[in-house]
Amino acid sequence: MSILLTTGTLLAIAMLLHFAVWKIRRPAREIRSLFLIFTGVLCGGLVVAFLRGVTWFDLLRTLLLYVPTSFSYILTYPAIGADSPTISLMHFLGDKSPDGVTAEEATEFLVRRPFVNARLTELLKSGLIVEQGGRYLIVGRGSLAFRIILTYRKIYGSIPRGG
Amino acid sequence: MALFQGVGNLSYFSLFNPIFALGLNVFAQVVLFRARRGDHFVRSILEGCFAGAGGLVLLEIFGDREGVASHVVNGLTYGALSYCYFHLACLGQSSIRIRIYSEIAATSRGLSLEEIGQVYDGRALAKIRFQRLIESGDIIERDGRYFIGRKRLILVANVIAGIKRIIMGRKSQFD
Secondary structure (H helix, E strand, O other), X not given: OHHHHHHHHXXXXXXXXXXXXXXXXXXXXXXXXXXXXXXXXXXXXXXHHHHHOOOHHHHHHHHHHHHHHHHHHHHHHHHHHOOOHHHHHHHHHHHXXXXXXXXHHHHHHHHXXXXXXXXXXXXXXXXXXXXXXXXXXXXXXXXXXXXXXXXXXXXXXXXXXXX | OHHHEEEOOEEHHHHOHHHHHHHHHHHHHHXXXXXXXXXXXXXXXXXXXXXXXXXXXXXXXXXXXXXXXHHHHHHHHHHHHHHHHHHHHHHHHHOHHHHHHHHHHOOOOOEEHHHHHHHOOHHHHHHHHHXXXXXXXXXXXXXXXXXXXXXXXXXXXXXXXHHHHHHHOOOOOOO
């Protein structure tokens, strides 16, 4: 039970810090800021654990629960910050029920929303790409996280282009 | 073995039950998805999750004698790990951001906005997403009009909208 309480406390502290920082000023690099907050809270927790003489077993157990739970929120966050075409479409259908919509109305709804431009802007803001002379280029060697995801995706087979 | 002795009846091996279960989850999901030749992605995710959960239950039953709290911790850890895996798989499947990034990374000259727009045209995106929702049963067609089929994505949409209002102060990024 102490593992649950400890992990819950650490997560609550991280979330409170997250809300406080976002209220003061939303960071330009949101995902990186979230990583820093959750890692910072974890490091603080580790220091307290060492000072209190917590066993390695309990420490590992807390880490194994805290890290994936933190990642769960950080991975969910882009869906909160940026509108998903699929979720937006479902909202639209929900608002139009019980009359329903035609295929053209659904298409127009999605076309009116600048999903692609919004994603480009986010990639620019996060420093992953840069615009030079009207062309978008990868910054440096590229994002390790994106390369991992794309490499893993190859296990499934080819990815259809276009959405 | 003393090297792996943890606390009381528990060995360090028992800490990794959720990770072994995740391995089973991933294996089952990939095999099922490939066996169906790329169809029913969400179903394969759910089936993989249940396979992993089943593995975890067996490990907990036949493994170290733990208290209820330990089982709960392992269950929650597996749940969080499975959720992370679900996101990893979905990001590769349908994230526009990652796809645009991969298109740009594929060329040394980069891409212009027009070139990106040719691949990720709004209408093409709408058509693909619409089709995916129809195939999964989340949207149904009746007399030429489309309606919500399964309510699961509506629930997700409402939860995300609620969290957006709390954190961002608005329902949509385009508001």
